Amino acid sequence: xxxxxxxxxxxxxxPALTSRAxxxxxxxxxxxxxxxxxxxxxxxxxxxxxxxxxxxxxVSSALVPALGLGLLALGVTLSAARWFAALERARLAAQTxxxxxxxxxxxxxxxxxWASLRARLRDGRAWAAAGYAFVAxxxxxxxxxxVVGLVAGAIAFVVVMARGGIGALGGEAGLAWPVAxxxxxxxxxxxxxxxxxxxxxxxxxxxxxxQACLGPSAADLARERARDAEHAATAARERAVVLxxxxxxxxxxxxxxxxxxxxxxxxxxxxxxxxxGVELGVARRLAERDPAASxxxxxxxHDEVKATLAELRDLVRGIHPAVLSDRGLxxxxxxxxxxxxxxVRVESSPDVSRAGSAAQAAxxxxxxxALTNVAKHAAADTVRVRADVTDDxxxxxxxxxxxxxxxxxxxxxxxxxxxxxxxxxLDGAFALDSPPGAGTRLTVEVPCAS
Amino acid sequence: xxxVITEDSVLLLDGLTRLLxxxxxxxxxxxxxxxxxxxxxxxxxxxxxxxxxxxxMPPSHTDEGLRAxxxxxxxxxxxxxxxxxxxxxxxxxxxxxxxxxxxxxxxLKDRVADVDAFLDAVDRVAAGGTVIDPEVVSQxxxxxxxxxxxxxxxxxxxVLALMAEGRSNTAIADRLVVGxxxxxxxxxxxxxxxxxxxxxxxxxxxxxxxxxxxxxxxRP
Numbered sequence: 001x002x003x004x005x006x007x008x009x010x011x012x013x014x015p016a017l018t019s020r021a022x023x024x025x026x027x028x029x030x031x032x033x034x035x036x037x038x039x040x041x042x043x044x045x046x047x048x049x050x051x052x053x054x055x056x057x058x059v060s061s062a063l064v065p066a067l068g069l070g071l072l073a074l075g076v077t078l079s080a081a082r083w084f085a086a087l088e089r090a091r092l093a094a095q096t097x098x099x100x101x102x103x104x105x106x107x108x109x110x111x112x113x114w115a116s117l118r119a120r121l122r123d124g125r126a127w128a129a130a131g132y133a134f135v136a137x138x139x140x141x142x143x144x145x146x147v148v149g150l151v152a153g154a155i156a157f158v159v160v161m162a163r164g165g166i167g168a169l170g171g172e173a174g175l176a177w178p179v180a181x182x183x184x185x186x187x188x189x190x191x192x193x194x195x196x197x198x199x200x201x202x203x204x205x206x207x208x209x210x211q212a213c214l215g216p217s218a219a220d221l222a223r224e225r226a227r228d229a230e231h232a233a234t235a236a237r238e239r240a241v242v243l244x245x246x247x248x249x250x251x252x253x254x255x256x257x258x259x260x261x262x263x264x265x266x267x268x269x270x271x272x273x274x275x276x277g278v279e280l281g282v283a284r285r286l287a288e289r290d291p292a293a294s295x296x297x298x299x300x301x302h303d304e305v306k307a308t309l310a311e312l313r314d315l316v317r318g319i320h321p322a323v324l325s326d327r328g329l330x331x332x333x334x335x336x337x338x339x340x341x342x343x344v345r346v347e348s349s350p351d352v353s354r355a356g357s358a359a360q361a362a363x364x365x366x367x368x369x370a371l372t373n374v375a376k377h378a379a380a381d382t383v384r385v386r387a388d389v390t391d392d393x394x395x396x397x398x399x400x401x402x403x404x405x406x407x408x409x410x411x412x413x414x415x416x417x418x419x420x421x422x423x424x425x426l427d428g429a430f431a432l433d434s435p436p437g438a439g440t441r442l443t444v445e446v447p448c449a450s
Numbered sequence: 451x452x453x454v455i456t457e458d459s460v461l462l463l464d465g466l467t468r469l470l471x472x473x474x475x476x477x478x479x480x481x482x483x484x485x486x487x488x489x490x491x492x493x494x495x496x497x498x499x500x501x502x503x504x505x506x507m508p509p510s511h512t513d514e515g516l517r518a519x520x521x522x523x524x525x526x527x528x529x530x531x532x533x534x535x536x537x538x539x540x541x542x543x544x545x546x547x548x549x550x551x552x553x554x555x556x557x558l559k560d561r562v563a564d565v566d567a568f569l570d571a572v573d574r575v576a577a578g579g580t581v582i583d584p585e586v587v588s589q590x591x592x593x594x595x596x597x598x599x600x601x602x603x604x605x606x607x608x609v610l611a612l613m614a615e616g617r618s619n620t621a622i623a624d625r626l627v628v629g630x631x632x633x634x635x636x637x638x639x640x641x642x643x644x645x646x647x648x649x650x651x652x653x654x655x656x657x658x659x660x661x662x663x664x665x666x667x668x669r670p
Contacts, residue, residue: 266536267511270560271459277563278465285565286472293472304461 013096013207014200026196027189035196035203038095039144042206045091046137053077053084053133075117078126082106085129085214088136098207103216125217132213136206143202150195154188161187250425253418264315272308276301321364328353329360333367333385340371342383342402349388355396355448362422363387363398366444369415370400378404378440395428395445402441408434419444426450451499451576452476456486456515457534458507466502466562473569483507483518490522497529500576504559505535505542516542523549532575534559538585547582551616551657555581580616580656587614590660601643609636614659 015022015031026032056077063070086102093099103125120126165180216224283297316322324332330348337344352360367385374380380402387398410416410432423430428446453475457463460481467477478498480486486503489495501522507514519531530553533546543556555575561583562568571581591599591611599607605626612622623633641648646658 263511267459270536271462274559274563275459275461275465277560278462278469278565278568281563281565281568282465282469282472285469290472297468300465 013098014204016197016200017204023197026200027192029196029200032196032199034096035199036144036147038092038203038206039140039147039199041091041095042140043137043144045088046133046140049084049087050133050137053081053130056080057130071117071121075120078120078123078130079106081126081129081133082123084133085125088129088132088210089214092207092210096203096207100207100210100215103214104220128213128217132209135213136209139205139209140202143198143205147195147199147202150191150198154191154195157187157191158184160184246421246424246427249421253421253425256418261315261319264318268311268315269308272304272311276304276308279304320361324361324364325357329355329363329387332360332364333387336364336368336371337385340383341375342371342378342380344371344383344385346385347387348385351389351393352387352396355389355446356450358426358450359396359446359448362419362426362428362446362450363396363444365422366398366419366442367400369419370442373408373416374400374402374404374440377408378402378406380404380439389448390445394448396448397443397445399444400442401439403439405436406434406438406440407436408432408440452478453500453502453572453576454478454480454486454490454498456480456483456501456503456507456518458482458504462562469565469569470572481508483514487518487521497526500530500532500572502532502534502572505533505539513542516546520545523554528553530575530578531555532557532571532581534562535583538583538589540586540589543582543586547657547660551580551654553578553580555579555616556586557581557583558585574616579618582615582656582660584611584615587611590614602640606636606640606643609633610640610659613637613640613655616656 013031013035015029016026017023022029022031057074060070060073060077063073089100089102106120106123106126161180161184165177165184215221279297279301283294283301286294286297321332321335323335329352330346330350333346333348337346352363355363367387371383371385374383381404383400383402385398385400387396389395390397408416410420416432420430423444423446426446427450428444431443432440433443434440453470455463455466455470455477457466457479458481463479463481467479470477478489480489483503486501490497490501501519503515503519505513505515507518516533516535519533522529523531527550532555533542534557535542536559538558546554546556553575555571557568557571561571574581588611591607591614599610602610608626609622612625617625619630619633619637622637623630626633638648640646644659
């Protein structure tokens with residue numbers, strides 16, 4: 001559509017002019033065959049239809065002084081020029097594979113009012129098409145003639161050389177046969193190669209003319225570019241809104257996480273340690289007065305220490321599991337499965353370890369939360385956890401499926417909602433499918449690079 | 451003596467109950483502030499000799515314990531209360547001590563692990579004394595304007611901190627390993643330098659010192 005696509009098309013039509021490999025291959029390149037055919041068909045077609053357009057233009061222009069009859073004829077002629085342009089674009093597309101986009105459509109049919117006639121006469125694209133009809137025919141013909149001349153020259157050169165060589169073999173005065181052989185081959189190759197390059201150049205020139213005269217006007221192109229730029233700007237603005245939303249979600253998720261850790265530490269480990277201190281204090285004070293009670297307090301304290309350690313271990317795992325950083329997602333998922341009260345089958349493809357650490361951590365916590373939810377609410381018999389990388393290698397995907405009662409939804413403030421925020425912050429996708437009575441399926445995808 | 455404890459952590463409630471019981475006290479435990487208020491409102495049960503309460507309590511886990519303590523103090527101004535707090539919050543201290551400091555204590559919950567200090571605080575508050583956590587005092591002192599405290603010598607500042615914690619002259623002398631006359635000299639010097647009225651009552655002295663620190667602590 002836009003001019004930025006144009007260089008790509010020219011490469012197709014004329015590889016000899018754009019790449020060294022194309023230049024070397026020119027005589028045997030299929031593009032050369034297409035170019036020669038295009039020039040031949042184009043010359044004939046332009047010499048007929050193109051000339052008709054041009055004659056119509058000239059005749060109706062000449063009729064203009066005659067009571068404005070020519071104006072009407074000119075209007076119709078310009079419509080015909082647009083039809084001609086459409087046919088020419090179709091021909092070029094069929095023969096070269098290069099699609100020249102059409103201009104903005106103009107009014108069709110006979111002009112019924114002065115204003116409509118005026119618009120017809122001021123149709124710049126139709127005039128450009130008429131101009132093309134005039135210019136493209138001689139251009140095509142000249143290039144075709146050059147190509148034919150060069151090919152004919154190559155044949156003639158071979159023939160002359162051969163005759164010289166054969167003559168020398170026969171004892172007449174002439175060229176030594178090796179010189180004739182090598183010279184003939186080299187000369188013919190040079191001429192053929194030149195012919196191929198000229199054919200491709202001619203087609204390129206015709207395509208360039210078509211792009212300039214048969215395509216949209218410069219103003220339309222500019223408008224289209226402006227519209228594209230505006231679309232891009234709108235998309236960028238929307239993206240910015242999404243990013244700022246996911247960013248605040250990420251901040252909120254991190255905040256909630258910190259609050260949870262603070263609460264866990266305060267209400268859990270810290271309370272236990274205080275109780276432990278009291279217990280030890282009791283043991284010490286009673287050591288002499290009541291050794292039995294003192295021993296009981298010590299035993300209490302010992303249990304307390306073990307419980308505190310277990311709690312700290314759980315808490316630390318909730319912050320970041322060591323197995324994930326040491327052994328990767330696969331091992332961490334197996335560890336999760338081993339702790340789940342509901343039987344879990346884990347299928348993990350080996351390439352998940354290539355995903356970034358944030359992606360793996362997100363996947364881990366998604367599965368951890370999902371398995372917790374399954375154990376708490378789903379009343380499921382089995383759970384299946386799948387982790388793999390999407391076919392394009394760009395995204396890490398985890399799917400957690402259970403055969404429980406379904407009906408799960410990420411209500412605000414729930415663990416699932418927090419996970420959704422975490423996934424969104426990584427530019428990931430979060431899909432929860434949980435019809436009542438038919439199990440729950442949670443699918444999360446996050447970019448591997450995160 | 452008869453002690454009522456309000457503490458939502460079963461473990462700690464259990465530990466404290468056994469600690470105080472081992473010291474020969476009669477202990478009743480409650481797990482929520484509402485339960486406590488309801489229990490102390492019953493006419494057939496007399497007031498305990500001491501109430502020990504946590505600040506953070508269900509249902510909202512913010513300051514229900516403190517609210518209940520303030521409420522009970524307003525009904526029974528003579529009820530000794532020792533408030534345990536997860537963390538030092540000067541605003542809590544200010545609310546608590548706004549109506550007087552007799553038989554009132556505010557200490558960090560972690561101090562409970564220091565059993566001897568805790569039992570000491572229990573005895574002091576039950577006897578009508580004032581106990582303020584050293585951390586509260588150091589926060590208040592840290593916020594005070596430098597120039598005012600600069601008039602004090604280092605020793606005087608140590609004495610000031612202990613006064614603010616609610617220690618008597620005897621306790622201060624013990625703590626600093628100096629004689630009573632020396633402590634009395636420091637105290638008089640401090641009160642004069644800060645422009646506070648010389649007062650024999652430890653509790654009123656605490657309040658005066660805290661108020662002075664607080665007023666002078668307000669930064670521009």
